[in-house]
Amino acid sequence: MNALRHLTPEHQVAALFLIVFGLLTIVSATLFLLGLRERRHPMHDERWREELAHLVKLQQTTWVMVVAFWIGWTLGDTAATVLFALISFFALREYITLSPTRRGDHRSLLLAFFVILPVQYWLVASAHFDLFTVFIPVYTFLAIPVVSALANEPNDFLERTAKMQWGIMVCVYGMSHVPALLLLEFPGFEGKSAFLVFFLVGVVQSCMLAQHLVGRLMERPAFAPNVSRGFNWLGWGIGVALGVFLGALFSFITPFKYGQAMAMALIACVAGSMGHLVMKALKRDRGIPNWGRRGTGVTGANGLLDRVDSLCFAAPIFFHSVRWYFGI
Amino acid sequence: MWAGKWLGWVMLALVRLLTGAQARWWGCPPKAERRIYFANHQSHLDLVMIWAALPHELRSITRPIAARDYWANTPVKRWITTEVFNAIYVERGGTPAPAAEGEPLADPLAPLQPLIEALQSGDSIIIFPEGTRGHTGEPQKFKSGLYTLAQMFPEVVLVPAWIDNVQRVMPKGEIVPVPILCSVTFGAPIALAPGEERRVFLERARDAVVALRNV
Numbered sequence: 001m002n003a004l005r006h007l008t009p010e011h012q013v014a015a016l017f018l019i020v021f022g023l024l025t026i027v028s029a030t031l032f033l034l035g036l037r038e039r040r041h042p043m044h045d046e047r048w049r050e051e052l053a054h055l056v057k058l059q060q061t062t063w064v065m066v067v068a069f070w071i072g073w074t075l076g077d078t079a080a081t082v083l084f085a086l087i088s089f090f091a092l093r094e095y096i097t098l099s100p101t102r103r104g105d106h107r108s109l110l111l112a113f114f115v116i117l118p119v120q121y122w123l124v125a126s127a128h129f130d131l132f133t134v135f136i137p138v139y140t141f142l143a144i145p146v147v148s149a150l151a152n153e154p155n156d157f158l159e160r161t162a163k164m165q166w167g168i169m170v171c172v173y174g175m176s177h178v179p180a181l182l183l184l185e186f187p188g189f190e191g192k193s194a195f196l197v198f199f200l201v202g203v204v205q206s207c208m209l210a211q212h213l214v215g216r217l218m219e220r221p222a223f224a225p226n227v228s229r230g231f232n233w234l235g236w237g238i239g240v241a242l243g244v245f246l247g248a249l250f251s252f253i254t255p256f257k258y259g260q261a262m263a264m265a266l267i268a269c270v271a272g273s274m275g276h277l278v279m280k281a282l283k284r285d286r287g288i289p290n291w292g293r294r295g296t297g298v299t300g301a302n303g304l305l306d307r308v309d310s311l312c313f314a315a316p317i318f319f320h321s322v323r324w325y326f327g328i
Numbered sequence: 329m330w331a332g333k334w335l336g337w338v339m340l341a342l343v344r345l346l347t348g349a350q351a352r353w354w355g356c357p358p359k360a361e362r363r364i365y366f367a368n369h370q371s372h373l374d375l376v377m378i379w380a381a382l383p384h385e386l387r388s389i390t391r392p393i394a395a396r397d398y399w400a401n402t403p404v405k406r407w408i409t410t411e412v413f414n415a416i417y418v419e420r421g422g423t424p425a426p427a428a429e430g431e432p433l434a435d436p437l438a439p440l441q442p443l444i445e446a447l448q449s450g451d452s453i454i455i456f457p458e459g460t461r462g463h464t465g466e467p468q469k470f471k472s473g474l475y476t477l478a479q480m481f482p483e484v485v486l487v488p489a490w491i492d493n494v495q496r497v498m499p500k501g502e503i504v505p506v507p508i509l510c511s512v513t514f515g516a517p518i519a520l521a522p523g524e525e526r527r528v529f530l531e532r533a534r535d536a537v538v539a540l541r542n543v
Contacts, residue, residue, distance in 0.1 A: 089507070093348075097509040103499045109506040 009191040016198060016253065017070050024063060031056050051216065058209070061307055069201070073194050078125055080197075081179040085121040091305045091312070092117065092171035098286055099163045104153030108144050108161075112168050116140050120176050127183045133320075136173040141165060170279075171305070174312030177319040184319075184328060186255040195253040196322075202250065203243045203265045204272040204314045211239030211273060228280040236273055243269035260325075267321050268314040275313020279305070332411030339412060343380040347497055347510040351381035354543050355516030356487060358383050362452055364481075365390070365514070366474055367489035368467045368537055369456035372398055373498055373505070374491050378454050379413055381512040391446050392454040393418050416442045416453065440473055447481055454489075457533065461500075467538060470530040478520040478529070488515040488533065490540035513540040 007015065035052060038044060072080035092113065101109065116136065123132035145161045181196040215230035222229050247265025251258050322328075343349050351358075367378060375392045382390055394415040400406045409415045419439055437444070446453050455477075457470035478486060493510040518536050520529055 093507045093509060096507070097493065101496065106499055106502050106506060110504055113507055114504075 012192070012253070013073060013194050013198075016195070017066075017073070020066055021070075024059070024066060028059055028063070031059055054216075062205075065201075065205075065307070069198070077179070077182045080182060080194075081121055081125045084175055084179045085117065087304070087308060088117060088121070088172050088175040089113070091175065091308055092167055094303075094305045095167040095171055096164075099167065101164075102153060102155065102160060104151035105148060105160055105164065107151055108147045108164055111143065111147055112140075112164060112172075116143075116168060117172050120172050121179075124176050124180045124183070129180070129183075129323075132176070132180065136168060140168060144168070170275075170309065170312045174275075174316050175308065177315035178311060180319055181315075181322075184322065186326065186328065189255040192253075199247070199250055199254050199261075199265075200268055200315065200318050201311065203247050204268050204310055206246050207239040207243030207269040207273060208276060208310050209239075210242040211235045214238050224277075227284055228277055231277055231280070239273060240266065240269045255326075264318065264321065268318045271317040272310035272314035276310040278313070279309040335408065336412040339376070339408075340380055343376060346505055346507045347377065347380075347494075349377060349380040350509070350511040351383070352511055352513045354513050354540065356485075356514060358386055358514075360386060360389065361485055362447065362450060362481075362483070363390075363485045363487050363517075364447075364452065364474070364477060365454045365487045365489050366457050366470075366533060366537065367454065367491050367512070369458045369461050370491070370495040371461060371498060371500075373494050374456065375399075375413065375415065375454070377491050377494050377510055378489065378512050386452070388414070389450075390452040390454060391416050393443065393456070395419075416446055418442065437476070440476060443473075443477060444480065447477070447484060457530070467534055470534050472526055472530065474533055475520070475526045475529050482520065485517045486519065486533070487517050488536040488540060489513065490515070490537055492541070513543060515540045515543075 031052070035056070038049065038052065068083060072083040096109065096112075120132065120135055123135060144164055145157075148157065148161055148164075178197060178200065181200065182193045184193055184196065186193075212230065212235075214235035215232065218234070220232040220234055223232050244262050244265045247261045247268075248258055251261030254261055254264075256264055340349075365378065367374065372395075375394055379387060379390075379392055392413055392415050394400070394409050394413070394417055396417040396419055398405075399409045399415065400417055409417075443453055443455070455474065457474045458468045459471045460468070462468050474486075477484075490513045491510070492513070493508055496506070496508050497510060498505045515536055518533060
């Protein structure tokens with residue numbers, strides 16, 4: 001670890017990616033060999049094979065995400081912001097697809113996709129932090145219903161407006177806080193903001209993964225079975241604990257001390273896992289198991305929102321906690 | 329020619345970015361044989377959607393039909409429709425169904441002539457047998473053109489297709505599309521049974537399309 005400290009920030013980030021890629025390669029190779037052995041000498045039951053297929057899928061998404069982050073990091077802050085803007089766009093597309101809108105919403109939707117989303121990310125890229133944190137909660141909050149009202153369609157007005165505002169809050173406002181971390185300027189931490197993004201994403205995704213795996217492996221009664229069959233306090237606790245542990249482990253890459261890193265990881269994990277639960281409730285209300293085209297098909301961005309929703313809720317809270325606590 | 333190709337590529341990228349343009353080959357695989365795809369019709373963009381959903385190899389040999397009054401009313405649109413989509417123009421409304429059984433028509437084949445020529449030259453075609461766009465989401469009654477073509481070309485495979493969600497991308501009267509995921513589901517081919525009546529066949533074809541809504 002001391003050797004790592006002496007490297008330049010650039011090399012530290014590169015080393016970090018190397019470690020992550022290495023770990024992923026080991027996991028992928030193990031899964032591949034397990035699958036190969038199973039195909040030659042089947043020795044497990046159907047359920048075991050299903051679990052394996054599920055793990056392989058999970059590992060594939062992780063690969064895609066890590067490679068995307070890596071590309072974002074190599075191309076610089078602006079490219080990373082554009083990358084997150086694209087993720088926002090695809091996530092919002094999925095959200096709107098499954099939220100029935102009416103003809104009168106057309107102009108509001110155009111406003112959301114082609115004005116609000118680019119402006120929000122432009123505010124991030126140009127580090128207008130004061131405006132960026134209030135643009136959607138304050139200005140968009142009024143703009144969307146005004147455009148809808150001008151469309152002269154009063155049916156289900158509150159419901160339609162609320163759905164749209166919600167989607168923009170989650171998919172655009174929440175997600176835009178991830179690249180905003182890149183532009184936070186900690187004294188003595190210049191050029192290393194990518195670590196903060198890595199810290200947040202790594203901690204939250206590990207927490208979600210652990211929670212998910214515990215939920216599948218240990219059969220426990222669900223706490224709110226009408227919303228999520230997999231959610232129970234044991235799995236949640238293990239997930240958050242793992243996240244906090246990882247947070248402490250990775251505190252050396254952040255400007256935080258041990259205690260601070262653990263507190264920040266705790267905040268991010270609780271927000272992320274609870275946000276995921278909230279999105280589950282939304283999906284249940286719509287009667288669908290996954291976001292995306294009825295959970296079928298493999299093309300396009302299907303199910304992207306499932307992967308990033310926890311991040312959308314964790315990022316704003318993490319961002320504001322960091323800014324408030326460190327006074328930057 | 330190259331401009332048409334380039335524009336086609338750009339439009340494909342755009343359609344995929346906005347709608348995903350997902351093809352779901354549920355009842356039959358994509359195959360280079362002579363086919364008539366018949367689909368529900370809710371938006372002018374249906375034509376673009378089904379064009380984008382087809383695999384590259386089939387796109388060049390599959391010709392969609394386009395309503396002349398909408399797709400050929402400006403030079404730009406006419407150029408796009410011919411160069412990019414390789415479309416066949418038809419007059420809106422399709423073949424009018426005869427008012428009463430056995431009543432002779434002036435010339436039932438005249439509006440279908442361009443489609444017949446395309447099929448004779450070995451291409452596949454995409455048609456919207458409702459004739460006009462529906463507003464309710466429920467497909468209207470099918471016009472008899474499909475029946476006539478099925479009679480004339482018994483060896484051509486008839487593939488039903490359901491285009492989902494397109495009407496939300498661009499409602500009537502709007503010009504800028506909104507990003508919403510759409511899909512085209514292709515069903516199992518149907519065939520005209522020997523001696524099958526026109527109405528029975530058209531009703532069966534419509535049911536085959538509607539059945540794809542929930543798969």
